[in-house]
Amino acid sequence: MxxxxxxxxxxxxxxxxxxxxxxxxxxxxxxxxxxxxxxxxxxxxxxxxxxxxxxxxxxxxxxxxxxxxxxxxxxxxxxxxxxxxxxxxxxxxxxxxxxxxxxxLDRSLGIPGEDLEGVHAVREFVSWYGGHPDSDPQSFALTGQRAVVIGVGNVALDAARMLMLSVEELRATDVPEHIVNAFAASSFREVVIVGRRGPAFAKFTNKEFLEFLEVESCDVIVDPADLELSAEEQAHLDSDPAAKRLFSSFKKAVDRGVLGRDRRVRFVFDRSPVELLGENGAVTAIRLTQTTDPAVTETLETQLVLRSVGYRxxxxxxxxxxxxxxxxxxxxxxxxxxxxxxxxxxxxxxxxxxxxxxxxxxxxxxxxxxxxxxxxxxxxxxxxxxxxxxxxxxxxxxxxxxxVDWAAWKTIDAAEVAAGESVGRERVKLHDRDEMLRVARGNGMDAR
Ligand SMILES: Cc1cc2nc3c(=O)[nH]c(=O)nc-3n(C[C@H](O)[C@H](O)[C@H](O)COP(=O)(O)OP(=O)(O)OC[C@H]3O[C@@H](n4cnc5c(N)ncnc54)[C@H](O)[C@@H]3O)c2cc1C
CATH class of the missing domain: 3.40.50.720 (NAD(P)-binding Rossmann-like Domain)
Incomplete structure (x- = not known):
């Protein structure tokens, strides 16, 4: 048969x-x-x-x-x-x-200024630090003081955490050596995570939020005023145990307070981005309105904006x-x-x-x-x-x-482990497609 x-x-x-x-x-x-x-x-x-x-x-x-x-x-x-x-x-x-x-692909915000330099889909940032062969190793310089991440899902937390990790923490991962170096040289000291609704409706999983409280070099700042609940929010928490658990973790962050650490992540709720402002083609600020009262706006200076509003x-x-x-x-x-x-x-x-x-x-x-x-x-x-x-x-x-058949992939895999060993790390990913293909050609490629 x-x-x-x-x-x-x-x-x-x-x-x-x-x-x-x-x-x-x-x-x-x-x-x-x-x-x-x-x-x-x-x-x-x-x-x-x-x-x-x-x-x-x-x-x-x-x-x-x-x-x-x-x-x-x-x-x-x-x-x-x-x-x-x-x-x-x-x-x-x-x-x-x-x-x-x-x-x-990714979704856009549909607001003016999205084409400014320094405004990216979080997907591009993730691909860059993950060493995706399609991403340009030079695409992020990480020069600035405040980054803004739009969106309240786990991917937003991932991106913010990567900006806050210490070099030691990064060296325990497999990110390419030049990416570790770029993060080491980063001047960002604050990440603001912006959510359209209140903390009761945030999409993070509790586990991922709690992980942020473990990042040693970083304060986690939640405004206690954001934890005052509307009737709708209270009803949501009462009907959704996961949302309730997350909400109590926000309280934990408030109770812990500011520890005066070198870096900080700040959660800003009930705000929508309406415009990205720039100078000489590069982003310098983001304008937010209060979702509950669009007449109230504020402008935050920023040099890096990551929109984390969904893949497509x-x-x-x-x-x-x-x-x-x-x-x-x-x-x-x-x-x-x-x-x-x-x-x-x-x-x-x-x-x-x-x-x-x-x-x-x-x-x-x-x-x-x-x-x-x-x-x-x-x-x-x-x-x-x-x-x-x-x-x-x-x-x-x-x-x-x-x-690249399985044997050829295993050659790339082994080269990554060897590259890691040479710098005292478990593994270092190869970022460049041509280099991966050169390594693959060494064994198994086209062998089928
Ligand atoms: C940033 C991020 C972080 C995440 N973190 C977690 C996490 O911590 N825990 C968790 O459980 N889930 C996580 N997820 C979710 C998880 O990654 C997804 O559920 C899962 O990867 C979806 O699987 P998929 O196979 O549909 O798509 P993908 O994983 O995207 O796989 C699709 C594959 O198809 C290939 N491909 C596409 N087009 C073609 C083509 N024309 N020819 C040949 N190949 C092609 C692509 O190169 C890719 O390898 C995360 C997702 C993202 C975006």
Whole structure:
């Protein structure tokens, strides 16, 4: 019996879980090729999850087992689906294709001044400190005194915490050495986190907020006046235990008071940004209004503004796309173009659900996808028209695509560990795509 052949596009959590679950759940023999546009696997676990969260990042050990220990699963890194191989070609070569491409864009604030130098999507900042191969190592100089982060989710806290960590704390992470040096030279002493609503409605998880209270070099400042609750806020806390826990942590911060530390993070609630002001093309201040009384405005001097108001999905060539939700429309994970299901094409993860949920949420999501897919391919009378792994390899080779397979990735991985050892750190990420590819060529690249 010929093996079922499935292509998964994207090696983040939803792609990795999809590959794992396909092999676990399929009753028929199965081959899964996981395509990844970067020379490294794991998506946002490698390039989004904060570097000082090693416990969450350690999920990569179990994702790696999928590629290392599951017969029939291959990693094809450095392949951009849509350019190096088209969707139509994918559909011709595989019985089914799962898009697990995430949400790589960001939302904007829609206020004047967003194009000023020093105003960035938090995604750009995260990609930079995470050493994402698409980000320019020089993109952040960190010269200024006050940074402003707009948004009250965990990603906003991650970005603020990174600006506040000490060099010792940063050296315990895997961020590239030049990024540690940039943070070491940073002159920022204050980060202001701005929320549109009151603390009762903040989206941080309690655990992440409490972590801030542990950052040794940093004061955490919450205005006690912000903890006076409206009836609506009180009702919200009464109905939402997570919000209540977080709120009591804000109280803890107020009770701790100001300890006179070198750096500080300040939470400002019930404010909306209305304008970014600049001089010579660079941001110098942000104007905020009180959400409860828009006539009241204030201006905060700042040299760095990070908008952390959500990631956003990107349309994929050949697939339908909902421009409102920025996701690919589907029915039970089967891509749907408005007229009907697109045969053999499925979605999982953030491109399906939008940018919400933690890493583990993607397992449940991928299971739904895999269940629909396996149901379809095992339908009575269905005949496979898939080609072979060698055909796909030949196609990519004929186009001069240098595939980073698992062995080649392991070479990059080992080079990062070695680079870490040389400077007394556990690991130092390679930031530059060309360097990663040079290292990969040393062993395994194109070996397939
Ligand atoms: C800054 C940040 C911090 C986070 N921190 C945490 C945390 O601490 N704990 C937690 O549980 N969750 C955290 N999350 C959430 C978690 O990262 C997501 O739930 C998860 O990564 C979504 O998985 P995904 O596979 O859908 O997308 P992604 O992880 O984005 O993976 C998509 C992959 O597809 C690849 N790809 C895209 N297009 C193509 C193409 N055309 N061809 C080939 N490959 C392609 C991308 O390169 C990428 O590797 C965080 C998210 C962010 C943004």
């Amino acid at each position: 010929a093996a079922l052949r499935v292509a998964v596009i994207g090696s983040g959590p939803s792609g990795s879980y999809s590959a794992q679950l396909l092999t676990e759940e399929s009753e028929a023999p199965i081959e899964v090729d996981v395509f990844e546009r970067l020379p490294a696997p794991f998506g946002l676990v490698r390039y989004g999850v904060a570097p000082d969260h090693p416990r969450i990042k350690s999920i990569t050990t179990s994702f790696a087992e999928v590629f290392e220990e599951t017969p029939g699963v291959r990693f094809l890194g450095n392949v951009l689906v849509g350019k190096d191989i088209t969707l139509d070609e994918m559909r011709a070569h595989y019985d089914a294709v799962v898009f697990a491409t995430g949400a790589p 999905g990107k349309a994929l060539v050949g697939l339908p796309f909902n421009e409102t939700t920025h996701t690919v429309p589907h029915v039970e994970s089967r891509v749907h173009d408005g007229d009907g299901v697109v045969d053999g094409v499925y979605i999982a993860g953030w491109i399906k659900r939008g940018p919400t949920g933690v890493v583990g949420t993607n397992r449940r999501c991928a299971l739904d996808t895999v269940t629909s897919l396996l149901e379809d391919v095992s339908a009575p009378g269905r005949v496979s028209t898939a080609s072979t792994a060698a055909d796909v390899d030949d196609l990519l080779e004929s186009r001069g695509v240098h595939v």
